[in-house]
Amino acid sequence: MVETLSIAVIGAPGVGKTSIIRQFIYNDFSEAYTPTQTRYVYRPSVILNGVMYDLKILDVPPISSFPSSPSQEWLDVRCRGVRSANAYVLVYDICCVESFEYVKMIRQQIVDSRVSSNSEVPILVVGSKRDLQRHRFTQRRAVSVLVKKTWKCGYVECSAKYNWHVLLLFKELLGIAVARGLRPNHTSIRLQGALQRNRCNVM
Secondary structure (H helix, E strand, C coil), rough: CCEEEEEEEEEEECCCCHHHHHHHHHHCCCCCCCCCCCCCCEEEEEEEEEEEEEEEEEEEECCCCCCCCCHHHHCCHCCCCCCCCEEEEEEEEECCHHHHHHHHHHHHHHHHHHCCCCCCCCEEEEEHHHHHHHHCCHHHHHHHHHHHCCEEEEEEEEEECCCCCCHHHHHHHHHHHHHHHHHCCCCCCCCCCCHHHHHHHCC
């Protein structure tokens, strides 16, 4: 039986959400910037520790706030499926402090909105555009400590342009989601050979 995991990718305009997704699925990168206007769904299949998962990756257009109720989610077509996602990737541009503030706001709203869940929903904060790190607004360590220690979220930096750590971030997220699904209170995670690209089918 193939399990399905829904992943919502959220971020401010221009942070590189779509570039990260397309690099992961299609091994493709475009220098041209095309704003995400509507919610788009990608459906790749991946292998994690010998088990196949169908992913439903939601490329979410910039939203002013996380939908606080099911009715708000379904009234705004951009947000459909966002509240019920199994995991979240919150992307910011390491050169843009405003994009980090946006992620900070959305993360808190996700936590507040889903507080009634039986277990914490997996959230991975991703610092994109690592290839431009000379222009970053603060040191990587400062952000990593805040995200991991205070927010209790995963943290990865990547470059969609050079396909650096793109595979790692999805491997990390899927590993957390699967581990929490099987053992909600287990926080120590070991990943082995996840997301083997040569065994993925794009659907």
